[in-house]
Amino acid sequence: DIKMTQSPSSLSASLGERVTISCRASENINNYLSWYQKKEDGSVKLLIYHTSRLQPGAPSRFSGSGSGKDYSLTISGLESEDIATYYCQQGYTPLTFGSGTKLEIK
Amino acid sequence: EVQLKESGPGLVQPSQTLSLTCTVSGFSLTDYSVHWVRQPPGKGLEWMGVMWSGGSTAYNSALKSRLSISRDTSKSQVFLKMNSLQTEDTAIYYCTRGGTTVVTAYVMDAWGQGASVTVSS
Numbered sequence: 001d002i003k004m005t006q007s008p009s010s011l012s013a014s015l016g017e018r019v020t021i022s023c024r025a026s027e028n029i030n031n032y033l034s035w036y037q038k039k040e041d042g043s044v045k046l047l048i049y050h051t052s053r054l055q056p057g058a059p060s061r062f063s064g065s066g067s068g069k070d071y072s073l074t075i076s077g078l079e080s081e082d083i084a085t086y087y088c089q090q091g092y093t094p095l096t097f098g099s100g101t102k103l104e105i106k
Numbered sequence: 107e108v109q110l111k112e113s114g115p116g117l118v119q120p121s122q123t124l125s126l127t128c129t130v131s132g133f134s135l136t137d138y139s140v141h142w143v144r145q146p147p148g149k150g151l152e153w154m155g156v157m158w159s160g161g162s163t164a165y166n167s168a169l170k171s172r173l174s175i176s177r178d179t180s181k182s183q184v185f186l187k188m189n190s191l192q193t194e195d196t197a198i199y200y201c202t203r204g205g206t207t208v209v210t211a212y213v214m215d216a217w218g219q220g221a222s223v224t225v226s227s
Contacts, residue, residue: 001167032209032212034212034213034214036151036214038151042198042219042220043217043219044200044202044214044217044220045217046213046214046215046216049205049209049210049213049215050209050210050213055215087150087151089151089153089212089214090212091211091212091213092212093156093164093212094153094164094165094166094167095141095153095212096153097150097151097152097153098150099150100150100151
């Protein structure tokens with residue numbers, strides 16, 4: 001199984017700040033990488049798929065990049081509604097997720 | 107509007123079988139896949155398996171011996187059955203919609219609200 005190592009596990013940032021979350025796969029995943037946002041109420045939303053494609057309806061302040069084994073999610077200008085836990089997920093079965101990054105406001 | 111809704115018992119006894127139903131609307135099960143994902147308390151997300159649009163399935167190897175996913179397309183429902191439940195199977199169980207192309211088949215673009223399942227006597 002492909003292991004996804006996500007960092008940091010938690011992050012505290014100020015409103016308006018630029019935030020970056022990283023994910024490293026144990027092998028090349030050829031850009032088959034998605035990012036999800038999970039809120040405290042349990043709701044989950046897809047933000048980015050295939051490394052950098054913004055899901056319709058997701059705010060444009062979210063962007064993704066990467067290749068090979070290394071990927072990142074960037075929030076350009078943190079807003080209060082971005083408080084959530086973020087997960088990366090690779091696309092080869094069995095599908096696997098990163099361990100999550102809990103984002104808080106400083 | 108695309109919707110997925112999980113339903114099932116909130117409490118299951120150890121060694122018993124969990125049965126969950128995912129009822130979908132706004133899309134056809136013959137066009138889109140449905141994945142099951144769970145999250146134990148305080149832990150991360152775990153992919154359990156998928157019902158592909160063509161009717162075949164794939165499972166997480168760690169759960170394969172206990173897990174079965176099936177569907178009734180006429181009712182727009184996907185079913186999860188997992189036997190020999192233990193306390194570590196306590197989790198929120200989500201059904202999610204997968205995409206239709208090679209690039210998006212693994213992408214979960216819509217999620218249900220989740221069903222809380224507790225395994226306890």
